[in-house]
Each structure stands twice: as C-alpha cells, then as structure tokens.
Amino acid sequence: MLLLLVSSNLWAALPSVSDFTKDMTRSDGYLPFYYDAGSDKIYLLVNKPDTQMLLQTSLPQGVGSNDIGLDRGQLGLAHLIVFERHGNKVLMKELNTRYRSVSDNAAELASIDEAFADSVLAGFTAVAENGDNVLVDYTSYLLSDVHGISNRLTRAKQGSYKPDPSRSAVFLPRSKGFPKNTELESIVTFAGSNPGEYVKQVTPSAESITVHLHHSFVELPEPGYTPRAYHPFAGYGKQYYYDYATDITEPTEVKYIARHRLQKKDIDAKMSEPVEPIIYYLDPGIPEPVMSALKEGASWWNQAYEAIGYKDAFQVKVLPEGADPMDIRYNMINWVHRATRGWSYGYSVKDPRTGEIIKGNVTLGSLRVRQDFLIALGMTSPFDGEQTTDAQKEMALARIRQLSAHEVGHTLGLSHNFAASEDGRESVMDYPHPLISVKNDKIVLDDAYDTGMGKWDFHTIAYGYQDYASEEAEAAGLAALIESDREKGLEFKTDWDTRSAYHPSSNGHMWDNGNDPLDAFDEMAGIRSLALKNFGMNSIPDNASLSSLEDVLVPVYLSHRYQLEAVSKQIGGLDYEYERKGDYSKPKGVSFVAAERQKRALKQLLEATSPAFLRLPDEVLALIPPTAFGDDITREQFKSRMGLAFDPVSAAEAAANFSYSLLLHPERLNRVSWQASQSKGIPDVAEIAGRIFAMHWYDKKQADYGLNARLRMVALNAVIKAASSDELAPEAKLALNDALMELDEWLDDKSKLPGSELLHKQLGVYFETGSWPGAFEPKPLPPGSPI
Incomplete structure (x- = not known):
C-alpha cells in the first residue's frame, strides 16, 4: 500500500x-x-x-x-x-x-x-x-x-x-x-x-x-482501399503476410501487390477523371534540358492510365517553392549527385497493412546522362571540326527520359521486365542498351532509345489500376487480361531469373537488344569493330589531353559485354515462364535451349576471348600516352600492369576473363553436364574445356597481336579456378581435370612454347595437391552497369 x-x-x-x-x-x-x-x-x-x-x-x-x-x-x-x-x-x-x-x-x-x-x-x-x-x-x-x-x-x-x-x-x-x-x-x-x-x-x-x-x-490512409491479388505474370513485386486464420485447405501466405489508390469519379464512364490524381513532383534543382527530359519521360505513364479510361490521372509538376521534398505528402523525382556514376532507383512508402503506396520516391543519379553521352562520342568520333555533338547529346537525353519513366514505374509498384526488349522494346521497365545502327558505313544514333509506353507497360497498369464494379468482376477481369496478353506473346522475366548472368533463364537479359541474343551479338560485334576502326583524334574535343582517349575508348572496347551476357545464358540455358497450374490446357513446362543454339553461343563466347577480337588498332595504340599530369586515373579506366602507360594486354586480359567468368561459372557447368547427358548434341563440359585449350594452346595458326601469351594464361587460370570450385559437381570437375591432363600431356610433348616445362611441373603440383602454383588474379573490367 x-x-x-x-x-x-x-x-x-x-x-x-x-x-x-x-x-x-x-x-x-x-x-x-x-x-x-x-x-x-x-x-x-x-x-x-x-x-x-x-x-x-x-x-x-x-x-x-x-x-x-x-x-x-x-x-x-x-x-x-x-x-x-x-x-x-x-x-x-x-x-x-x-x-x-x-x-x-x-x-x-x-x-x-x-x-x-x-x-x-x-x-x-x-x-x-x-x-x-x-x-x-x-x-x-x-x-x-x-x-x-x-x-x-x-x-x-x-x-x-x-x-x-x-x-x-x-x-x-x-x-x-x-x-x-x-x-x-x-x-x-x-x-x-x-x-x-x-x-x-x-x-x-x-x-x-x-x-x-x-x-x-x-496518419494511416482512410478506409476504402482494397488490396489487389498478386499474379506472377502481372509485373508487380510481391507483398505478403501469413494469415493463420485461413482454412487448412488454403495456404497461409496471402499475396498482393503494391499500388497507389486511384478511383474514377464515374466508374461507368468510358473516360473519367480520378477522384484524386497521382501527382509526381520534380526536384527544382534539376538543370535544363534535363528537367524537361525527365518531365516528359515520367509523363509517359499517363498514356497507360488513359488506356484504362482515366483522364489526367497521372501528372508531373515541379515541386512548388517552399514545399519540402521530404514531406510524406509529395511523390518526388530527385536529382542526386555523387562522386561517381551509379544506380538510380525508385522506392515507395507503403501502408504495411495493405500495400497501398503513400509516397513514391525516385532517385536519379546525375552522372548517368554523361555516361550515355560518352558512349555516343566513342561510337561516332564526331570531333572532325565540322560535325556537332547534337546527336550524341540527344541520345543521352533520350536515355534520361526512359530512365525517368523506368524509376517512376517502380514507385507505381512495377517490377523489372528484362524480357521486353525481345519483343520490340515493349517496356520502360527493361534495362535498355542503345540501339545503334550502321548506315552507309557510318554509325548512327537515330533510334537509340524508344519513346513512350510499350505493350507490357499498358498490361501492368491495366492489371494494377483498372476499376471494377465488384470483387467477382475484378477476379474475372484480371484473369482475362493475363490470358489475353499471354496470347499476344508478351513475356516477362524479372530480377529473380536475370540479375546474375549465370542464372538459367534463356530469355530476359539486362542491357541487351533484339529478339535473338545471338544475332544481336553479331550485330554488336560488327558495330564495335567499325567504331574501333574509326576511333582516334576525332573521338575527343579540341584541347583535351591525348591520354583522355582512354576514357572514351573503354565503353567502345567493351560495348559487347552486355550482349555477351545474353549469349552466355544460352549455354546450359532453360526455356520456361512464370506458369501456374491451369494457365494453359497443356503445361508448357521447361526445356533445354536447342543444341545448335548452344553450340553457336559457345563459338561466340570463345571468339570474344581471341586475340583478333581483343586487339586494338595500331593507330589507336600509337595515340594514347601515359595519363597526363593534371588528369586523374579513375575506376572508369583499364587497370594497367605497366604503370602509368596504357596497357592493351591487360585490357584484353580483363575482357577475356569476363567471358570465362560467364562460361565457366559452376552453376552453368553443372547444368551443361546434366543437359549433355540427356540431349544429344549439347556440348558437354569436356568439349567446352577442349575448345578453350584448342583456341589458345593447340592452334598454331592463331593470330598473336602481342596478346597470345597472356590470353593463354588467362584461359588456363580460368579453367583451373572453375575445376577447384567447391560448388562444381563432381562429374563436371572430373571433366575439367581430364581436359587439364590432356593439356599437360600436350605440354610434355610440345615443349616449343616458352615456359612449357615449368607449366608442366606446376600442373603436376596441381594434380598432386590441388594447389595451382601459377594462380593469379586477372585484372577486373572497369564498371559496366549502369548505363
């Protein structure tokens, strides 16, 4: 008390x-x-x-x-x-x-x-x-x-x-x-x-x-919002919770999508204004002409809302003077500066109970636009004293329009669709590579990036935001939409299957073009070859240091890297989609990529490691001096083993090793081993290793260009690294080691190559102990994504 x-x-x-x-x-x-x-x-x-x-x-x-x-x-x-x-x-x-x-x-x-x-x-x-x-x-x-x-x-x-x-x-x-x-x-x-x-x-x-x-x-949103059911083909990320009150015949996981609240004033009208529009505000600190480009790109989404009967449902404005961008009431498109180029992204503040989006927040890295401009300069070498850089600047602005629409799309609830580029660039939610073409033996940028909404974007907004008069009408309408758009040939693959280049999906690739990645690689390789042929003094502006040629050269030399990832996914690849029971009268299931496609992909990957592909023209090498006093050596340049001097051998080393990292990833080799045992004609692990050694060791007719000695060691190092991986299946490991023993026997018989005797001894140590005395860390590529 x-x-x-x-x-x-x-x-x-x-x-x-x-x-x-x-x-x-x-x-x-x-x-x-x-x-x-x-x-x-x-x-x-x-x-x-x-x-x-x-x-x-x-x-x-x-x-x-x-x-x-x-x-x-x-x-x-x-x-x-x-x-x-x-x-x-x-x-x-x-x-x-x-x-x-x-x-x-x-x-x-x-x-x-x-x-x-x-x-x-x-x-x-x-x-x-x-x-x-x-x-x-x-x-x-x-x-x-x-x-x-x-x-x-x-x-x-x-x-x-x-x-x-x-x-x-x-x-x-x-x-x-x-x-x-x-x-x-x-x-x-x-x-x-x-x-x-x-x-x-x-x-x-x-x-x-x-x-x-x-x-x-x-304050939490007012009642009246109804969550919409998740479907793997809808194009939205999954929101979920576990409901322990469900019947034992039903799953405990409840899946739904995140979206803004949007309602028509007149649900029966063919075209109606919304009760409240979705308004996005541009950071007032964005400079022109970028401001206008971002506004235009973000505004494309209104096309998709108009298609489902909304008038002015999606609007883009500049943030009013005195308004605070951190205020939860404003959907924002922010222009963010960093010391280096990097990712842009779109996130949302959501009601954790329902998935209703309260605030969309876009972050756009300001240096991204400069990377596209740099790519355009390197591809076209415009500084001839007469030509302007208007086309190159327009390409960069076209990319920033698309990027604005892309990141806003995430804040509307949408996921990436990396398969959209295989059907005519049908979504801003893809990662697009500039579509560069050749006319009259000149590289042109006329149609580098698409404009407006694609077919997939109309599909996603219809799924997430179309009004229905009842729950029954909504369920039937959404099911009909999924069925109809699948019949139209729309495809969907997102990060789950495509973020890493060694994932098994044969479609859905980042920064690629075309409906056939193998044809697109050949096109890109031809454009790359022409760009390197034309590369030189016209690639940099007046008064720029000659060593700055390297900055422009890097994205040209590596312009094939993204399409090469798409090529690699054909090897050991699988054809499938996000399919549910009942989607089709007969399940499509999963199948291997055809043997002939896998063989062609292997050939392209290996050609990308060859001296002929990786050499630089002598005229270019004669122009690039060591980095000038006052200029910086940055991460965007090749890593050199020659000090301040430009190092074309290490550039080739990095590019070749990138190809091997794609081809020889343990998960891919494990799939290859299984597929080859099940389907006639698919190259097995032993054949892949044999083809690598045939190109870089056994083929005496291989052109050199001063690169062969290094590329031989890169190839050998990559195979041994793969064979030593704990993640590699034992049968695949056996196949690689068998190929290494064949190389060891060849070195013993063909002791004409410099260092072959020492290599023979080092391989003996590897076979005996599992340790490879010749191991080295190849130079990494300069950063690739994002572009």
Missing part, C-alpha cells in the same frame, strides 16, 4: 504540458511538438495513445558516394507503430504485420499477437501531461542512427563510426507539422576512425561525416 501511494504521488507530480513548455515554440500538426531553443530539444506530444500510425525515416542530405550507398533523399524503413504508456514510460512499439489472423474472433486475434514478437523501437520518459496526452523528450531518438549509417559504413569497410551528440542538432527549418503528418529533422554527425577510400573521397574531414536524418509520423 505504501509503495502504491509513493508511485501515485510521483505520477501526480508531473507538470502540465502548458507549464512545462511555456518558454518553448509549439508546432501544431498530426503529433504536435515543442522546440526548446535553450537546450536544443524537441518534445513530442503523444496525443494519440494506442493509435496505429506510420513512422517513416529518410536521409535528406546524404554522403555522395555510390559505393557507400547513402544518397540524398533516400528512404529508410517504414514502421507501423503505436505509442504505449506504462507508468512514467512511453514506449514506441512497432507492430508485427508479417503474421496475422484475419478473423472476427477476439481470442484468435490475441493468439497471433501473443505468438510473434513486436519490436519496441524507443522508450521515453514522460515529462508532462494533460489527461491522456503525454509529453516526451524525443531528441535522443531524433539524433540517433535510425538509418543504419554506422552499419552501412562498417559493411562497406569504410571505418568505425557512431553518432556524436555534441556535434549533432535539431534542424528546425525542416521540422514541421501538418494535419495528417508531422515531419522532424536533425543534423547528425558520425565520428569515426580508420576512414576508408570512399569516405575520404567525399568528405572534407574523413573522421567526421555529417548528414541529415528525417522522421515522418503519418
């Missing part, structure tokens, strides 16, 4: 909110807050206890390094939270939305809540109260590492950092209250030691990294 009396007296001693905050500045909004300038503290008024709301964190001012990946405008995690008061404590608890019981039975609801853990994100001590409203000091959490920056820096091997409160502060100009959301922002300094290369590159003092962190408290 005495303990209860003491506790009650302490509780009663809390001051009122008005008394505690009498010298503070109040901001009204969804959750009102007070700022105490004397202590630089934010006090949050929790006036909605036990009410579910959204806490979204983000990064308004980032680090500026693509490698670290902490970009301006980047979204953090979205948490479904409630504030719970327990005595003098207030807990901010994240609710578990992954496991549910969708039931009217209170006991069943309680059982699931008690079975799986929630997460308390932060605990606060009450400092004042007015009835059920309680005031807490939010400052320490506002200045904490809610974005996981310390862990990100550690994973990137950039040093050990943690927030320093003495060098952090509330950022009041972007801390604001609105009726349905409250926005809080802080300046947070991370103090650290042992800074890495990337941190040093982008900070004035590498032991101190200062960023801005943003917290948004958001």
Whole structure:
C-alpha cells in the first residue's frame, strides 16, 4: 500500500504540458511538438495513445558516394507503430504485420499477437501531461542512427563510426507539422576512425561525416482501399503476410501487390477523371534540358492510365517553392549527385497493412546522362571540326527520359521486365542498351532509345489500376487480361531469373537488344569493330589531353559485354515462364535451349576471348600516352600492369576473363553436364574445356597481336579456378581435370612454347595437391552497369 501511494504521488507530480513548455515554440500538426531553443530539444506530444500510425525515416542530405550507398533523399524503413504508456514510460512499439489472423474472433486475434514478437523501437520518459496526452523528450531518438549509417559504413569497410551528440542538432527549418503528418529533422554527425577510400573521397574531414536524418509520423490512409491479388505474370513485386486464420485447405501466405489508390469519379464512364490524381513532383534543382527530359519521360505513364479510361490521372509538376521534398505528402523525382556514376532507383512508402503506396520516391543519379553521352562520342568520333555533338547529346537525353519513366514505374509498384526488349522494346521497365545502327558505313544514333509506353507497360497498369464494379468482376477481369496478353506473346522475366548472368533463364537479359541474343551479338560485334576502326583524334574535343582517349575508348572496347551476357545464358540455358497450374490446357513446362543454339553461343563466347577480337588498332595504340599530369586515373579506366602507360594486354586480359567468368561459372557447368547427358548434341563440359585449350594452346595458326601469351594464361587460370570450385559437381570437375591432363600431356610433348616445362611441373603440383602454383588474379573490367 505504501509503495502504491509513493508511485501515485510521483505520477501526480508531473507538470502540465502548458507549464512545462511555456518558454518553448509549439508546432501544431498530426503529433504536435515543442522546440526548446535553450537546450536544443524537441518534445513530442503523444496525443494519440494506442493509435496505429506510420513512422517513416529518410536521409535528406546524404554522403555522395555510390559505393557507400547513402544518397540524398533516400528512404529508410517504414514502421507501423503505436505509442504505449506504462507508468512514467512511453514506449514506441512497432507492430508485427508479417503474421496475422484475419478473423472476427477476439481470442484468435490475441493468439497471433501473443505468438510473434513486436519490436519496441524507443522508450521515453514522460515529462508532462494533460489527461491522456503525454509529453516526451524525443531528441535522443531524433539524433540517433535510425538509418543504419554506422552499419552501412562498417559493411562497406569504410571505418568505425557512431553518432556524436555534441556535434549533432535539431534542424528546425525542416521540422514541421501538418494535419495528417508531422515531419522532424536533425543534423547528425558520425565520428569515426580508420576512414576508408570512399569516405575520404567525399568528405572534407574523413573522421567526421555529417548528414541529415528525417522522421515522418503519418496518419494511416482512410478506409476504402482494397488490396489487389498478386499474379506472377502481372509485373508487380510481391507483398505478403501469413494469415493463420485461413482454412487448412488454403495456404497461409496471402499475396498482393503494391499500388497507389486511384478511383474514377464515374466508374461507368468510358473516360473519367480520378477522384484524386497521382501527382509526381520534380526536384527544382534539376538543370535544363534535363528537367524537361525527365518531365516528359515520367509523363509517359499517363498514356497507360488513359488506356484504362482515366483522364489526367497521372501528372508531373515541379515541386512548388517552399514545399519540402521530404514531406510524406509529395511523390518526388530527385536529382542526386555523387562522386561517381551509379544506380538510380525508385522506392515507395507503403501502408504495411495493405500495400497501398503513400509516397513514391525516385532517385536519379546525375552522372548517368554523361555516361550515355560518352558512349555516343566513342561510337561516332564526331570531333572532325565540322560535325556537332547534337546527336550524341540527344541520345543521352533520350536515355534520361526512359530512365525517368523506368524509376517512376517502380514507385507505381512495377517490377523489372528484362524480357521486353525481345519483343520490340515493349517496356520502360527493361534495362535498355542503345540501339545503334550502321548506315552507309557510318554509325548512327537515330533510334537509340524508344519513346513512350510499350505493350507490357499498358498490361501492368491495366492489371494494377483498372476499376471494377465488384470483387467477382475484378477476379474475372484480371484473369482475362493475363490470358489475353499471354496470347499476344508478351513475356516477362524479372530480377529473380536475370540479375546474375549465370542464372538459367534463356530469355530476359539486362542491357541487351533484339529478339535473338545471338544475332544481336553479331550485330554488336560488327558495330564495335567499325567504331574501333574509326576511333582516334576525332573521338575527343579540341584541347583535351591525348591520354583522355582512354576514357572514351573503354565503353567502345567493351560495348559487347552486355550482349555477351545474353549469349552466355544460352549455354546450359532453360526455356520456361512464370506458369501456374491451369494457365494453359497443356503445361508448357521447361526445356533445354536447342543444341545448335548452344553450340553457336559457345563459338561466340570463345571468339570474344581471341586475340583478333581483343586487339586494338595500331593507330589507336600509337595515340594514347601515359595519363597526363593534371588528369586523374579513375575506376572508369583499364587497370594497367605497366604503370602509368596504357596497357592493351591487360585490357584484353580483363575482357577475356569476363567471358570465362560467364562460361565457366559452376552453376552453368553443372547444368551443361546434366543437359549433355540427356540431349544429344549439347556440348558437354569436356568439349567446352577442349575448345578453350584448342583456341589458345593447340592452334598454331592463331593470330598473336602481342596478346597470345597472356590470353593463354588467362584461359588456363580460368579453367583451373572453375575445376577447384567447391560448388562444381563432381562429374563436371572430373571433366575439367581430364581436359587439364590432356593439356599437360600436350605440354610434355610440345615443349616449343616458352615456359612449357615449368607449366608442366606446376600442373603436376596441381594434380598432386590441388594447389595451382601459377594462380593469379586477372585484372577486373572497369564498371559496366549502369548505363
């Protein structure tokens, strides 16, 4: 009784909110807050206890390094939270939305809540109260590492950092209250030691990294939104939860898609305005002509909404003066600068309960447009004193239009479709390679990138956003859409099957062109050859250092790399689609890529490792001096074994090893081994290894160009590396080692090659111990993606 009396007296001693905050500045909004300038503290008024709301964190001012990946405008995690008061404590608890019981039975609801853990994100001590409203000091959490920056820096091997409160502060100009959301922002300094290369590159003092962190408290959307069912052919990413109240005959996993809320004013009208349009806002800091290009590209989506009967449902505007891009109410297209080129991306803030998209947020890397311009310059060598670079600039702007549409598409809920380029560039959700052509023996850029929506884009928007009068009409309409568009020949492959070049899907490739990757490779190889033939002084502008020729040369020399990935996936490849039971009267299933295609693909891959393919014209080699004083040696250049000198041998080494990394990946060889045992004519693992050695070791007629000695060692090193992999199946390992023994016997008999005696001894060590004394790390290629 005495303990209860003491506790009650302490509780009663809390001051009122008005008394505690009498010298503070109040901001009204969804959750009102007070700022105490004397202590630089934010006090949050929790006036909605036990009410579910959204806490979204983000990064308004980032680090500026693509490698670290902490970009301006980047979204953090979205948490479904409630504030719970327990005595003098207030807990901010994240609710578990992954496991549910969708039931009217209170006991069943309680059982699931008690079975799986929630997460308390932060605990606060009450400092004042007015009835059920309680005031807490939010400052320490506002200045904490809610974005996981310390862990990100550690994973990137950039040093050990943690927030320093003495060098952090509330950022009041972007801390604001609105009726349905409250926005809080802080300046947070991370103090650290042992800074890495990337941190040093982008900070004035590498032991101190200062960023801005943003917290948004958001009222959950009003009732009336209905989740739409997921289908693997719909073109949307999967949202899901597990419902433990389902009948035992039904799966517990409930799948649905993420999308914006969109409704027609008149559902029966052929064309209707929406109740509320989807509006995206452009970062006002985007320069022209990029601003106009981004607006045009993003606006293409309105074509798809018009096709399903909406008038002006999708709009693109410049963010109004005074509006805050971090405000949860604005869908944003951000123009983000980094020290190096890197990925662009589109993410969304979603209601964790339903998948309803609340805010779309696009991040476009500003250096991407320059990479396309560089590719265009290298391909056309326009600096002849008369020709302009207008066509090259237009190609870069055409790419940025497509990129704008692509990333906005992600924020509408859409996934990549890497199979779209095989049907006439039918989606902005593909990764497009510029479609370069040759006319009158000259490379032209007239139709490098497509414009507007493709057939697949119309399909996805129809699936996600078409209105239906009832659940029954929706189920029937969506099923009919899937069936109709499959009959039209639309195909879909996304990251799951195509992100890595060694995955088995024979279609769906990144940065490729054409409906046949083998034909497209031959075309690209011809364009590459012509571009190298024309490469020279006209490839760089007046007054540029001659060593800068290397910067323009790299994307030309490696212009085949993306199509080569598509070629490699034919070897050991599989033909299949995302098929469900009942999609077809007779299942299409899965089949091997035809033997003749696999043979042709193998031939192309090996030709891409040959000295004839990888040589550079003597005229080009005579022009490129060591890097000029005042110029930088960057990651975008070839790695040299010759110091400052341009190294054409190591350039060939890197390109050849890239081909082998595709061909000799253990997963591919394991599939090849199985397929060859099941289908006559498919080259087996032994034949692949034999063809490699035949080209680089046994063929005395092979042209040299000063590259053969290195390329021989690259080939041998690659085969031994594959044979040594723990992931390689034993039968495939046996086949590679058998081919290596044949090479060893050849070296013993044909001791005319320099170093053959030593190689013979080294191979003996490998066979005896499994260790390869001649192992070396081939030089890597300069970065490829993104373009």
